[in-house]
Amino acid sequence: xxxxxxxxxxxxxxxxxxxxxxxxxxxxxxxxxxxxxxxxxxxxxxxxxxxxxxxxxxxxxxxxxxxxxxxxxxxxxxxxxxxxxxxxxxxxxxxxxxxxxxxxxxxxxxxxxxxxxxxxxxxxxxxxxxxxxxxxxxxxxxxxxxxxxxxxxxxxxxxxxxxxxxxxxxxxxxxxxxxxxxxxxxxxxxxxxxxxxxxxxxxxxxxxxxxxxxxxxxxxxxxxxxxxxxxxxxxxxxxxxxxxxxxxxxxxxxxxxxxxxxxxxxxxxxxxxxxxxxxxxxxxxxxxxxxxxxxxxxxxxxxxxxxxxxxxxxxxxxxxxxxxxxxxxxxxxxxxxxxxxxxxxxxxxxxxxxxxxxxxxxxxxxxxxxxxxxxxxxxxxxxxxxxxxxxxxxxxxxxxxxxxxxxxxxxxxxxxxxxxxxxxxxxxxxxxxxxxxxxxxxxxxxxxxxxxxxxxxxxxxxxxxxxxxxxxxxxxxxxxxxxxxxxxxxxxxxxxxxxxxxxxxxxxxxxxxxxxxxxxxxx
Numbered sequence: 001x002x003x004x005x006x007x008x009x010x011x012x013x014x015x016x017x018x019x020x021x022x023x024x025x026x027x028x029x030x031x032x033x034x035x036x037x038x039x040x041x042x043x044x045x046x047x048x049x050x051x052x053x054x055x056x057x058x059x060x061x062x063x064x065x066x067x068x069x070x071x072x073x074x075x076x077x078x079x080x081x082x083x084x085x086x087x088x089x090x091x092x093x094x095x096x097x098x099x100x101x102x103x104x105x106x107x108x109x110x111x112x113x114x115x116x117x118x119x120x121x122x123x124x125x126x127x128x129x130x131x132x133x134x135x136x137x138x139x140x141x142x143x144x145x146x147x148x149x150x151x152x153x154x155x156x157x158x159x160x161x162x163x164x165x166x167x168x169x170x171x172x173x174x175x176x177x178x179x180x181x182x183x184x185x186x187x188x189x190x191x192x193x194x195x196x197x198x199x200x201x202x203x204x205x206x207x208x209x210x211x212x213x214x215x216x217x218x219x220x221x222x223x224x225x226x227x228x229x230x231x232x233x234x235x236x237x238x239x240x241x242x243x244x245x246x247x248x249x250x251x252x253x254x255x256x257x258x259x260x261x262x263x264x265x266x267x268x269x270x271x272x273x274x275x276x277x278x279x280x281x282x283x284x285x286x287x288x289x290x291x292x293x294x295x296x297x298x299x300x301x302x303x304x305x306x307x308x309x310x311x312x313x314x315x316x317x318x319x320x321x322x323x324x325x326x327x328x329x330x331x332x333x334x335x336x337x338x339x340x341x342x343x344x345x346x347x348x349x350x351x352x353x354x355x356x357x358x359x360x361x362x363x364x365x366x367x368x369x370x371x372x373x374x375x376x377x378x379x380x381x382x383x384x385x386x387x388x389x390x391x392x393x394x395x396x397x398x399x400x401x402x403x404x405x406x407x408x409x410x411x412x413x414x415x416x417x418x419x420x421x422x423x424x425x426x427x428x429x430x431x432x433x434x435x436x437x438x439x440x441x442x443x444x445x446x447x448x449x450x451x452x453x454x455x456x457x458x459x460x461x462x463x464x465x466x467x468x469x470x471x472x473x474x475x476x477x478x479x480x481x482x483x484x485x486x487x488x489x490x491x492x493x494x495x496x497x498x499x500x501x502x503x504x505x506x507x508x509x510x511x512x513x514x515x516x517x518x519x520x521x522x523x
Contacts, residue, residue: 267465
């Protein structure tokens with residue numbers, strides 16, 4: 001329905017109406033611009049979540065080669081002296097990758113049914129045929145079938161009795177009676193009915209098998225044991241307090257490495273003042289020279305101050321994502337910063353739906369870098385040889401990629417997904433390329449992201465930590481048990497041994513209980 005406008009009879013009224021209409025038009029244009037910006041933002045978010053839920057999960061990428069070349073030919077103005085022709089390098093990388101894939105295909109083993117370990121108890125059951133007299137028969141063979149069975153864990157009680165004795169014959173002149181008794185046997189928590197094995201099971205259940213405490217209590221209840229959540233919480237606090245010196249030793253030992261990877265992840269924590277769960281952050285540090293990792297929680301802070309408190313006296317190489325807090329170490333003496341190519345690659349992956357052509361070109365460059373790494377890993381080169389090959393093969397690609405980003409960025413909108421991807425990559429490019437300098441450096445920080453996975457799985461199950469102290473305890477348990485996983489140590493055996501022996505271990509000998517040393521020193 002059209003809106004009727006009264007035509008003014010006087011010029012002054014016409015001028016006022018025109019001014020009013022112009023103001024309304026200006027307001028509508030402003031609203032339209034805001035709505036258009038919001039539409040673009042929501043479209044980008046929709047594309048991201050569509051890729052997240054429906055897109056391919058793997059970020060590995062095989063480059064397409066139109067007309068025998070990987071990239072479109074550069075113009076003369078693009079190929080400068082500092083950006084050499086990479087066509088020979090690309091061909092060499094692709095040939096090596098092709099050989100590697102053929103070799104992997106030829107050596108790929110057909111999956112076989114795994115045998116049941118011989119040390120598992122066998123309960124033999126012999127089934128004789130009916131209707132025959134065995135005394136008249138001669139056994140000519142046996143068909144054997146093994147079926148794996150399982151009996152749920154059972155509780156038992158250690159009833160410890162300590163008799164008291166005195167001499168049968170005692171002199172009347174003796175004022176005091178001599179009493180003899182064996183020394184008391186205590187579990188990790190003194191004067192508690194919780195044995196070391198039940199403490200171990202509860203901790204492993206939550207921090208390794210990702211079972212919330214209430215689920216474990218329901219399992220116990222089915223077996224006739226009723227425990228309260230508050231009791232279990234108190235046990236956890238007692239164990240974490242007793243293991244804290246070992247945790248401190250793990251932290252110090254990890255930070256003595258000259259190459260670490262650092263990352264942070266979220267962990268929901270109940271805020272007593274707000275009466276709800278809030279997003280906190282837990283930091284993780286992975287030793288790239290020894291198989292160990294530790295987590296650090298400081299009231300959920302992700303600030304640069306927390307990072308500085310963790311790496312206060314650290315000297316060596318730190319690899320991380322592009323979070324700006326790490327920038328403080330860029331010019332610090334004794335510290336070298338590396339960044340992660342996997343994070344840069346994800347930015348261009350997100351831009352595929354918006355600008356497929358340019359995003360594909362960027363991903364082709366990055367794909368070549370990863371192909372080089374796969375080829376070098378297959379050949380099992382030494383660190384020195386890897387560094388030499390990276391400088392020969394990866395360095396020219398890095399130079400050309402940098403030039404390519406520099407050339408196309410002026411034609412992009414800064415807030416577009418492609419513009420953001422290049423801005424992110426360019427801002428940390430000096431850190432991204434440093435992995436070429438040393439063969440022991442990784443191209444990305446995927447190792448530490450893998451080390452954080454138990455934390456992500458755990459928070460999906462138990463949802464949140466009850467308070468800051470509980471989150472700090474979780475950091476301790478994830479550190480010690482995560483180091484068991486890094487080392488390949490059975491966490492159940494390790495934790496039970498530590499609970500039984502740590503109180504008799506001197507502070508100077510705590511290093512023997514670290515997961516990486518435990519197999520060597522345990523009795």
